[in-house]
Amino acid sequence: MQIMKFIFILLAFASCTSVQTQGVQGQVFWLSGDQMPGPGKKRSPQQGVVREILFYEATTLAEAKQESNFFSLPNKQPVGTVMSSPEGNFSINLPAGKYSVFVKEQDGLFANLFDGDGCINCISVAPKKMTWITITVDYAAAY
Numbered sequence: 001m002q003i004m005k006f007i008f009i010l011l012a013f014a015s016c017t018s019v020q021t022q023g024v025q026g027q028v029f030w031l032s033g034d035q036m037p038g039p040g041k042k043r044s045p046q047q048g049v050v051r052e053i054l055f056y057e058a059t060t061l062a063e064a065k066q067e068s069n070f071f072s073l074p075n076k077q078p079v080g081t082v083m084s085s086p087e088g089n090f091s092i093n094l095p096a097g098k099y100s101v102f103v104k105e106q107d108g109l110f111a112n113l114f115d116g117d118g119c120i121n122c123i124s125v126a127p128k129k130m131t132w133i134t135i136t137v138d139y140a141a142a143y
Contacts, residue, residue: 023125025091026133028053028084028103032140046136048088052104053135054078055092059100061118069139070108071120096127103137110137 029046056076064071079099082092100120102109111121125131 020091020093020130022096022128022130023091023093024055024099024101024123024131024133026089026135028088028090028135028137031136031138033142035138035141048086049084049137050086050088051084051137053082053084053090053092054102054104054109055080055094055099056102057100058098058122059120061114061120064120067108069112070105070110071102072108073102091130094125096125098122098124101133101135103135105137105139110139112136112138 028049028051030049031046034041056073056078059073059076063076064073080092080094082090084090098119100111100122102111102121104110113121115122121135123131123133
Protein backbone atom coordinates (compact mmCIF):
# COMPACT_ATOMS: atom_id res chain seq x y z
CA MET A 1 0.00 0.00 0.00
CA GLN A 2 2.87 2.39 0.79
CA ILE A 3 4.35 1.82 -2.69
CA MET A 4 1.02 2.65 -4.33
CA LYS A 5 0.75 5.83 -2.28
CA PHE A 6 4.32 6.82 -3.25
CA ILE A 7 3.65 6.21 -6.95
CA PHE A 8 0.44 8.26 -6.76
CA ILE A 9 2.27 11.20 -5.12
CA LEU A 10 5.08 10.97 -7.67
CA LEU A 11 2.62 11.01 -10.59
CA ALA A 12 0.69 13.93 -9.08
CA PHE A 13 3.90 15.93 -8.65
CA ALA A 14 5.04 15.17 -12.22
CA SER A 15 1.75 16.40 -13.67
CA CYS A 16 2.03 19.71 -11.76
CA THR A 17 5.42 20.64 -13.17
CA SER A 18 4.84 21.99 -16.66
CA VAL A 19 8.20 23.63 -17.31
CA GLN A 20 8.62 24.72 -20.89
CA THR A 21 11.82 23.26 -22.26
CA GLN A 22 11.47 23.69 -26.02
CA GLY A 23 9.99 26.57 -27.94
CA VAL A 24 10.12 30.35 -27.97
CA GLN A 25 9.97 32.99 -25.31
CA GLY A 26 10.45 36.71 -25.57
CA GLN A 27 8.95 40.14 -25.42
CA VAL A 28 6.88 42.33 -27.76
CA PHE A 29 7.37 46.10 -27.76
CA TRP A 30 5.37 48.95 -29.33
CA LEU A 31 7.36 51.86 -30.73
CA SER A 32 5.75 54.92 -32.34
CA GLY A 33 6.40 58.57 -33.06
CA ASP A 34 9.50 60.45 -34.14
CA GLN A 35 12.59 58.34 -33.43
CA MET A 36 15.00 60.54 -35.42
CA PRO A 37 18.13 61.49 -33.48
CA GLY A 38 18.91 65.13 -32.92
CA PRO A 39 20.32 67.61 -30.44
CA GLY A 40 18.31 67.70 -27.24
CA LYS A 41 15.89 65.02 -28.46
CA LYS A 42 15.09 62.00 -26.38
CA ARG A 43 13.72 58.89 -28.01
CA SER A 44 10.55 57.56 -26.49
CA PRO A 45 11.18 54.24 -24.76
CA GLN A 46 9.79 51.00 -26.11
CA GLN A 47 6.71 49.83 -24.25
CA GLY A 48 5.65 46.23 -23.68
CA VAL A 49 2.35 45.54 -25.38
CA VAL A 50 -0.40 42.90 -25.46
CA ARG A 51 -0.49 41.26 -28.87
CA GLU A 52 -1.29 37.90 -30.43
CA ILE A 53 1.90 36.33 -31.81
CA LEU A 54 1.55 33.79 -34.59
CA PHE A 55 4.12 31.15 -35.57
CA TYR A 56 4.02 29.73 -39.10
CA GLU A 57 6.25 27.25 -40.86
CA ALA A 58 9.12 29.28 -42.35
CA THR A 59 7.54 31.57 -44.95
CA THR A 60 9.23 33.51 -47.76
CA LEU A 61 8.23 36.81 -49.32
CA ALA A 62 7.17 34.86 -52.43
CA GLU A 63 4.59 32.91 -50.38
CA ALA A 64 3.01 35.93 -48.68
CA LYS A 65 0.90 38.81 -49.88
CA GLN A 66 2.17 42.17 -48.66
CA GLU A 67 0.24 45.43 -48.58
CA SER A 68 1.99 48.39 -47.02
CA ASN A 69 3.44 47.21 -43.68
CA PHE A 70 1.26 44.11 -43.37
CA PHE A 71 1.16 40.56 -44.66
CA SER A 72 -1.52 37.98 -45.31
CA LEU A 73 -0.84 34.27 -45.70
CA PRO A 74 -3.86 32.92 -47.58
CA ASN A 75 -2.58 29.36 -47.94
CA LYS A 76 -1.13 28.78 -44.47
CA GLN A 77 -2.38 28.14 -40.97
CA PRO A 78 -0.32 29.02 -37.88
CA VAL A 79 1.54 26.21 -36.13
CA GLY A 80 1.00 28.01 -32.82
CA THR A 81 -0.30 31.24 -31.32
CA VAL A 82 0.21 32.96 -27.99
CA MET A 83 -0.88 36.23 -26.36
CA SER A 84 1.70 38.45 -24.72
CA SER A 85 1.19 39.90 -21.24
CA PRO A 86 0.71 43.66 -20.65
CA GLU A 87 4.51 43.86 -20.27
CA GLY A 88 4.88 42.12 -23.65
CA ASN A 89 6.20 38.82 -22.28
CA PHE A 90 5.26 35.52 -23.90
CA SER A 91 6.29 31.87 -24.00
CA ILE A 92 5.13 28.99 -26.22
CA ASN A 93 6.10 25.34 -26.65
CA LEU A 94 6.91 24.45 -30.26
CA PRO A 95 8.50 21.47 -31.99
CA ALA A 96 12.08 21.88 -33.20
CA GLY A 97 12.14 23.60 -36.59
CA LYS A 98 12.25 26.88 -38.48
CA TYR A 99 9.39 29.37 -38.11
CA SER A 100 8.23 32.77 -39.31
CA VAL A 101 6.91 34.98 -36.51
CA PHE A 102 4.16 37.56 -37.04
CA VAL A 103 2.24 39.92 -34.76
CA LYS A 104 -1.48 40.26 -35.40
CA GLU A 105 -2.52 43.87 -35.97
CA GLN A 106 -5.84 45.35 -37.09
CA ASP A 107 -4.66 45.70 -40.71
CA GLY A 108 -2.97 42.30 -41.00
CA LEU A 109 0.10 40.41 -39.87
CA PHE A 110 3.17 42.48 -39.04
CA ALA A 111 6.82 41.47 -39.41
CA ASN A 112 9.80 43.69 -40.14
CA LEU A 113 12.80 41.33 -40.38
CA PHE A 114 13.95 39.22 -43.33
CA ASP A 115 16.91 36.91 -43.84
CA GLY A 116 19.12 36.66 -46.95
CA ASP A 117 16.84 34.01 -48.45
CA GLY A 118 13.72 36.17 -48.19
CA CYS A 119 12.36 34.31 -45.17
CA ILE A 120 10.08 36.57 -43.15
CA ASN A 121 11.14 37.03 -39.51
CA CYS A 122 12.64 33.51 -39.34
CA ILE A 123 13.70 31.88 -36.10
CA SER A 124 14.94 28.38 -35.30
CA VAL A 125 13.85 26.22 -32.40
CA ALA A 126 16.46 23.65 -31.40
CA PRO A 127 15.59 20.40 -29.58
CA LYS A 128 15.28 20.87 -25.81
CA LYS A 129 16.04 24.63 -26.07
CA MET A 130 14.04 27.81 -25.57
CA THR A 131 14.77 30.44 -28.22
CA TRP A 132 14.64 34.06 -27.02
CA ILE A 133 13.32 36.73 -29.39
CA THR A 134 12.45 40.41 -29.14
CA ILE A 135 9.76 41.79 -31.45
CA THR A 136 9.47 45.54 -32.03
CA VAL A 137 6.20 46.60 -33.64
CA ASP A 138 7.35 49.87 -35.19
CA TYR A 139 5.22 50.58 -38.26
CA ALA A 140 3.97 53.80 -36.58
CA ALA A 141 7.51 55.06 -35.86
CA ALA A 142 9.56 57.43 -38.00
CA TYR A 143 13.32 56.81 -38.14
